[in-house]
Amino acid sequence: MKMRHRSIPAFLLALAVSILTAESPAWGQDIPWHRVMNASVEKLTPDQKDVAIKALRAIHNYYGCSRTVAECLVKDPQCETARRLAGFIVRQAAFGRSLTEIRAAVMERSRSVHPLSVQKITPAPSACTGDPARAKVVVTVFADVLCPFCAQVVPDLYKLVAVRSGGKFVLCWKHFPTTAHGEVGVKAAEAAQAAQLQGKFWEYLLAAYRNRKGLDERRLSALARDLKLDVDRFEKDRVSRSVRRMVAADKREGLALGIAGTPQVYVNGKELLGRKDEVELSDRLDEELLIQEGRK
Amino acid sequence: MILPGVTAVFHVVLMALLQASSAEEGANPSALQEEPAPLREQEDSGVPQEARRARAEILLAQCQAAWEKGDFSTAADRCAESLREDASLVPARVLLARAKWELGNREEAVTDMEEAAAQLPDDARLLGQLGLWQLELDNVVWAARNLRRALELAPGDDIVRLACIAAFLRNREWRGAMELASPLLESPDADIRSRAHWLAGMAAVKQGERARARAHFRKARAGSAGRQAELQLKSLTRMERGWERGLSFGFSLGLGMDTNPAYSQELDTVRARTTAGHMTQPLRLSWVPREDVKLEGALASHYFFAPWGGETHEQVIAFSSLGAEASLAGRWFLSTWPVPAHLEGQAFWSAIGLLGGEGIPDEPEPFAFMERAGASLELALQRVPGREAAVGMTGARVVYRDLDRDGFSGTLFVRHSWFLRRDALKIFTQAFAGGQQARWAAWSFWNAGLWLGASVLLPDRFELALAASLECRWYPESGEEAGAGQNPWNLAAGEDRWDLGGFASGVLSRPLGRSRNWRWEVVVRHQFVESVAEAFSFSRWSLLLQLSGDVSRR
Numbered sequence: 092m093k094m095r096h097r098s099i100p101a102f103l104l105a106l107a108v109s110i111l112t113a114e115s116p117a118w119g120q121d122i123p124w125h126r127v128m129n130a131s132v133e134k135l136t137p138d139q140k141d142v143a144i145k146a147l148r149a150i151h152n153y154y155g156c157s158r159t160v161a162e163c164l165v166k167d168p169q170c171e172t173a174r175r176l177a178g179f180i181v182r183q184a185a186f187g188r189s190l191t192e193i194r195a196a197v198m199e200r201s202r203s204v205h206p207l208s209v210q211k212i213t214p215a216p217s218a219c220t221g222d223p224a225r226a227k228v229v230v231t232v233f234a235d236v237l238c239p240f241c242a243q244v245v246p247d248l249y250k251l252v253a254v255r256s257g258g259k260f261v262l263c264w265k266h267f268p269t270t271a272h273g274e275v276g277v278k279a280a281e282a283a284q285a286a287q288l289q290g291k292f293w294e295y296l297l298a299a300y301r302n303r304k305g306l307d308e309r310r311l312s313a314l315a316r317d318l319k320l321d322v323d324r325f326e327k328d329r330v331s332r333s334v335r336r337m338v339a340a341d342k343r344e345g346l347a348l349g350i351a352g353t354p355q356v357y358v359n360g361k362e363l364l365g366r367k368d369e370v371e372l373s374d375r376l377d378e379e380l381l382i383q384e385g386r387k
Numbered sequence: 388m389i390l391p392g393v394t395a396v397f398h399v400v401l402m403a404l405l406q407a408s409s410a411e412e413g414a415n416p417s418a419l420q421e422e423p424a425p426l427r428e429q430e431d432s433g434v435p436q437e438a439r440r441a442r443a444e445i446l447l448a449q450c451q452a453a454w455e456k457g458d459f460s461t462a463a464d465r466c467a468e469s470l471r472e473d474a475s476l477v478p479a480r481v482l483l484a485r486a487k488w489e490l491g492n493r494e495e496a497v498t499d500m501e502e503a504a505a506q507l508p509d510d511a512r513l514l515g516q517l518g519l520w521q522l523e524l525d526n527v528v529w530a531a532r533n534l535r536r537a538l539e540l541a542p543g544d545d546i547v548r549l550a551c552i553a554a555f556l557r558n559r560e561w562r563g564a565m566e567l568a569s570p571l572l573e574s575p576d577a578d579i580r581s582r583a584h585w586l587a588g589m590a591a592v593k594q595g596e597r598a599r600a601r602a603h604f605r606k607a608r609a610g611s612a613g614r615q616a617e618l619q620l621k622s623l624t625r626m627e628r629g630w631e632r633g634l635s636f637g638f639s640l641g642l643g644m645d646t647n648p649a650y651s652q653e654l655d656t657v658r659a660r661t662t663a664g665h666m667t668q669p670l671r672l673s674w675v676p677r678e679d680v681k682l683e684g685a686l687a688s689h690y691f692f693a694p695w696g697g698e699t700h701e702q703v704i705a706f707s708s709l710g711a712e713a714s715l716a717g718r719w720f721l722s723t724w725p726v727p728a729h730l731e732g733q734a735f736w737s738a739i740g741l742l743g744g745e746g747i748p749d750e751p752e753p754f755a756f757m758e759r760a761g762a763s764l765e766l767a768l769q770r771v772p773g774r775e776a777a778v779g780m781t782g783a784r785v786v787y788r789d790l791d792r793d794g795f796s797g798t799l800f801v802r803h804s805w806f807l808r809r810d811a812l813k814i815f816t817q818a819f820a821g822g823q824q825a826r827w828a829a830w831s832f833w834n835a836g837l838w839l840g841a842s843v844l845l846p847d848r849f850e851l852a853l854a855a856s857l858e859c860r861w862y863p864e865s866g867e868e869a870g871a872g873q874n875p876w877n878l879a880a881g882e883d884r885w886d887l888g889g890f891a892s893g894v895l896s897r898p899l900g901r902s903r904n905w906r907w908e909v910v911v912r913h914q915f916v917e918s919v920a921e922a923f924s925f926s927r928w929s930l931l932l933q934l935s936g937d938v939s940r941r
Binding site: 149151153157158159162198201202205207208 | 494497498527558
């Protein structure tokens with residue numbers, strides 16, 4: 092009986108301690124934060140960190156280690172997918188996303204990386220930054236020169252692929268001009284295609300994005316002159332039937348894929364869903380390489 | 388609202404699969420239930436492989452026996468010991484996983500089951516079990532992966548297929564879920580068929596294909612998923628046919644010109660022709676506390692000023708009016724119909740008061756000129772997406788200040804609406820027929836008419852709405868009543884009054900700036916009546932510049 096009496100306060104004390112420690116600042120110390128990739132945990136506010144911890148403990152890793160992300164960080168430190176996913180979750184929390192929103196974002200990411208079906212896209216080598224047949228990661232972007240979001244995403248992708256040397260990454264372009272941002276979109280696509288015939292596709296395209304505002308027929312010609320293209324040939328090409336057909340063929344391919352808006356990015360034929368800022372694009376490219384190289 | 392439903396069906400499927408697995412567990416090694424302690428106490432080292440294997444088998448049998456008794460803790464211990472003797476003994480690993488699952492140690496149970504599945508990668512049942520557990524733990528990506536693999540190995544396993552569909556739904560792979568469900572939609576097993584239709588319906592809802600979802604849910608009603616299907620049908624119909632909840636307040640202020648303002652309220656009285664400027668101020672407040680109930684109140688003032696061409700200022704001021712309306716409407720959702728449909732009942736009251744006493748100096752100001760109270764009932768349905776039809780009737784009791792026209796009116800109507808080009812083009816038609824019984828029989832009439840309307844979105848956010856109507860009225864007692872005595876309507880002997888009236892209007896509008904709440908409107912309208920009784924004939928043009936606001940709060 093004495094034992095029992097003595098054990099009750101001890102139990103209550105233990106309970107109180109467990110309740111206090113559950114919400115104490117030390118919460119989350121069991122997570123090896125140093126293994127979280129591409130995210131600054133220290134920049135999270137206490138509320139954001141709270142959401143991140145809950146998400147790391149609730150959301151399962153989708154490749155390699157099959158436990159929750161938090162458990163994978165502890166038990167399978169070699170699992171790079173879990174470390175990247177942890178970083179993604181922390182970044183989402185840093186944006187002030189709720190647990191439900193983070194779950195939805197992770198689901199999108201999972202469907203981007205391991206979709207049910209992969210699209211078969213055949214990029215033209217002349218519209219690529221390298222040889223798509225030899226690259227491990229081929230990024231194909233369907234875009235419009237006038238689309239403001241494309242003007243942000245396409246140069247970012249170009250930069251990200253350029254800094255990853257060794258020919259493992261290639262960026263390919265597909266025309267998907269729309270009239271949503273102005274009538275000159277189709278003309279700009281044809282002009283870029285004409286530049287491609289002179290081997291200066293990406294230079295022309297990036298210059299067009301830089302001068303996107305106020306782009307008109309005259310400016311399209313001026314860009315060709317600035318890039319020291321053979322302007323007479325350029326002018327002839329860009330109104331030619333063959334160039335129009337090339338642009339139309341790209342657009343038809345995009346429509347067949349079900350593309351409704353630009354930019355639409357495919358990484359090795361897998362549709363990229365979710366945020367498309369520089370950090371997420373970079374993370375996605377590296378994760379795809381990880382898969383292609385058989386790592387987890 | 389929908390995914391919890393998937394979870395519910397998942398539990399049904401899970402229980403079915405677990406029960407099936409338990410039944411298949413088979414051998415009950417009751418003969419091996421003796422205390423295993425001596426075996427545990429033996430030294431591991433130096434024992435030949437065959438002996439260790441035999442010991443592992445015995446421990447497995449003891450594990451199974453404990454499992455059968457429901458002693459999961461002992462079962463877990465024995466199976467763990469068995470695996471220490473022989474790690475390749477897959478049945479021990481499976482049973483260990485199941486015991487851990489029962490003990491609530493679910494993540495570890497999944498890990499053990501993953502190891503078992505790795506040892507037997509082509510065992511559909513193991514993969515199915517693993518997928519179901521992962522689904523329950525919300526590890527939906529792995530669940531879908533394992534269930535899909537299980538289904539590849541055992542494509543005829545309907546239970547695994549159902550679980551796989553549920554996993555795909557949880558992964559938001561709607562199209563994949565639909566494809567997986569298709570072989571089960573014609574299954575001879577009514578239960579399987581019902582669940583498959585329900586899951587296919589859920590996938591269709593998520594893809595925005597509500598007509599297809601409705602068809603699936605209707606078929607799912609005859610089976611074990613019937614209750615969930617009916618709930619989904621109700622929810623779907625409520626969503627499609629219900630009013631949007633909340634408060635909304637509409638307001639507009641208009642200034643315009645009117646060539647014959649006497650008819651601005653369609654009072655059907657004889658007035659002197661004149662031209663006036665006018666100002667309108669309608670206010671409308673709606674409250675939808677639930678999707679099937681709507682309360683509405685409205686006030687409108689119509690003020691004429693600066694009479695041009697009128698005989699006296701007094702005459703014109705008399706046309707100014709105040710109007711009030713109130714209505715209560717309810718909807719009954721017909722969720723079991725093959726197409727979205729509802730019944731709507733409404734009770735309404737409205738009144739118009741005139742300012743200035745019709746030019747009579749002693750008349751109180753304002754005074755009630757007309758009051759109407761009635762009810763309507765309509766059946767509305769969506770024949771195909773983008774095409775609505777409604778049929779209904781309205782009955783009302785109308786009271787006028789001059790008493791002669793007091794009486795009852797009734798109208799039957801049929802309405803069609805087309806919503807084309809993603810609602811950029813809308814077309815409406817309505818045909819109606821009815822009549823009114825009045826205190827003085829000369830005012831009693833039969834009428835029939837047609838109303839047409841269209842609205843189209845133009846470039847740069849402009850919108851153009853056009854409407855026109857034509858109505859014919861026959862006053863069958865007028866010849867006898869009005870022709871007798873003084874014949875105030877100047878009808879020829881034995882002649883009845885016939886009216887042909889109508890209007891045509893156009894409204895050009897555009898939102899103000901980026902606002903969704905405010906818009907300006909230009910309204911041009913022409914109205915006419917050609918009557919056998921010449922005094923009732925008139926023609927009227929009006930032009931209105933209007934600022935409208937519409938504020939909604941959910």
